[in-house]
Amino acid sequence: MKNLVRQPRQERSIEKKNRIIAAGYELFSEVGYYGTNTAEIAKRAGVSTGIVYGYFQDKRDILISVLEIYITKVFDPFLRTFDKLTTPVDFDVLIPKLIDMAIKTHKNNRKIHEALHSLAGSDEAVGAQFIALEDDITLKIAEKFNHLGFEVENALEKIHFAMDIIQSFSHEYVFDKHDYIDYIVMKNMVVDIVKGLFK
Amino acid sequence: MKNLVRQPRQERSIEKKNRIIAAGYELFSEVGYYGTNTAEIAKRAGVSTGIVYGYFQDKRDILISVLEIYITKVFDPFLRTFDKLTTPVDFDVLIPKLIDMAIKTHKNNRKIHEALHSLAGSDEAVGAQFIALEDDITLKIAEKFNHLGFEVENALEKIHFAMDIIQSFSHEYVFDKHDYIDYIVMKNMVVDIVKGLFK
Amino acid sequence: MKNLVRQPRQERSIEKKNRIIAAGYELFSEVGYYGTNTAEIAKRAGVSTGIVYGYFQDKRDILISVLEIYITKVFDPFLRTFDKLTTPVDFDVLIPKLIDMAIKTHKNNRKIHEALHSLAGSDEAVGAQFIALEDDITLKIAEKFNHLGFEVENALEKIHFAMDIIQSFSHEYVFDKHDYIDYIVMKNMVVDIVKGLFK
Amino acid sequence: MKNLVRQPRQERSIEKKNRIIAAGYELFSEVGYYGTNTAEIAKRAGVSTGIVYGYFQDKRDILISVLEIYITKVFDPFLRTFDKLTTPVDFDVLIPKLIDMAIKTHKNNRKIHEALHSLAGSDEAVGAQFIALEDDITLKIAEKFNHLGFEVENALEKIHFAMDIIQSFSHEYVFDKHDYIDYIVMKNMVVDIVKGLFK
């Protein structure tokens, strides 16, 4: 009874909860999960330390909420793109577009991405959410392909792997760490390979 | 002056330093950097808390040493494989072999890999070491290709990207998280793509 | 950002802060600065260890507050005496009175005096406060003399030196360490000398 | 048996013990007793950490030895001056000379003086040594006066008090902390007062 986390009904409360999540999002991005303390989150959210525990079970619970926000941010653009897809699919246009989207997403969420991913290993729930995210996207794309009557052998493997490659490349591209790499050249390689996967 | 770290010359001492690193390696793997405390490291290493600071500047310094060990473990098998390479290179054999090695390495160092990578974002030195590792491997492979008279356009980009793909796939393979994925099928995809990169 | 020290506004809090300072005062007196630990201060103040750091930046910050209290204790009686001074000044009364006050002050603050003075050498801020205290008293007395139309050659040097002598004697008197010394005789010597300074 | 402190007979040993004391002297001067650790003392003395405990019971024991050295340094010049004294004593020469000596001693031992004095309050043995030092000087001077047939009323009080004044002034003079003070003027005040004490 005592430890139940408040389910905010009032608008005011919902907004307050969101402010806490937003503050967590920012701080986890800036200094990581372990570099952030709850007092700081509360201050940034403009609420008291105590009330944070009215909305969240504990610090980790904030993390989970932040993760959900993050996932939505990453998820939605892709889903919307696929929703709008109609036959015939022009892969010469689609693939570069997806890659550009991935890069953009990565750029905007670089730090939080790292902060969250870094916990995927040690925190089961965080890890599970990431897996679920991948599953969701993979399956939804496959479904869409079905609807469009687009037949691919080993579709799930290909989609998933394409996602992996794009993910990996976006990371490289955004971090831009190796001087000797021409990232434009690399990008073209990715485009070709992904196109090749779907013939 | 006061913070000088002991440089162990004696066998006995070197062994003790290694025991501490090993303990750190294990604990960071098991519960992550933030889940580990120095007392625990000392206990697991069979030494006193105090002496840890005789061998290391601070807790983070242990992390750096663990990182070095990890990098060597990952690095060496690949380098040795490339050292033994002679013309003509049979990519049909080499690529699968490299992928198998990557999988094996990943399997053996799964947890520490995550623990260390999770710090790459927040700890500059850790991040820098990972970048240096990638640079090293990429450049050494390119050099080897040169020696073998094997000419590739955009060699560095291809090598680096191949590494990325293999890394990414090994991760997938080892974690084996998605039931709907046939990882053998996926592996063949990777082999084909990497082979395709180098014709 | 993270290290902001709580500024207690409520009565309750101010009282708590004062209790911590008082506890510090006592303990520094009893066992010195280095003989005191923060947990002990907290316990004696009847608060938790943590909250001490809500009111003070660190242990040294407590010391500074203790020092302020001490200085006020020492400072005020003298100032009040000089404030009440009117022409003509009867030095035959004033000097013995000041010496008695100095002795009393010394007696009441013997241990903390030592504890604090002992840090004046190694802690710049503590040293500076002691100097400022001397400056303050010297200058205020000189000013008062001016107001009273009392002209003295080398007033500042004389006032300061008189203070030194009185200080030094009070110390002797309170500690009463040498059996062969008749402190009453010595006191009369001090009275005569100080009177002689101001004719 | 085990805890007996070695009484060094060999020259080598005595020299080593002295080196440790000298190192302690320097370090206590530079960073105070609590700012010094035994490892540092050993290093500066060019000996091993362990052997320090062959010559001294504990860290405080080094302090006591340092104190003895210090006392000798301060004591001897004054004694030698008084030893050479013959009738008739020219106080117009003697007093300024003593004050100059006191200033010089203070200047040369400023830091260690503070470091040691700061412990007199908390460490009984240290305090006792300082008292004994004062007793020694006072009594020896009184005795000398006797030998010289120089009769003074309340000799002990006067001598002791003169010492106090000179001490106090030397401190002021050496630290030179107050801009508004002309220390030459002050010095003349001291000379006059001390001379006045002994007619």
Added chain:
DNA sequence: AATGAATGAGCCTTCATTCAT
């Protein structure tokens, strides 16, 4: 619902002292 003061366990690190060699 909200505040923010308060709690106290826990962490990293230092260092006087001991001990194996």
Added chain:
DNA sequence: AATGAATGAAGGCTCATTCAT
């Protein structure tokens, strides 16, 4: 006598969480 590695208790400080109001 000597070394310096090793010990482990202790200390300053942080912070997730609770509680009085």
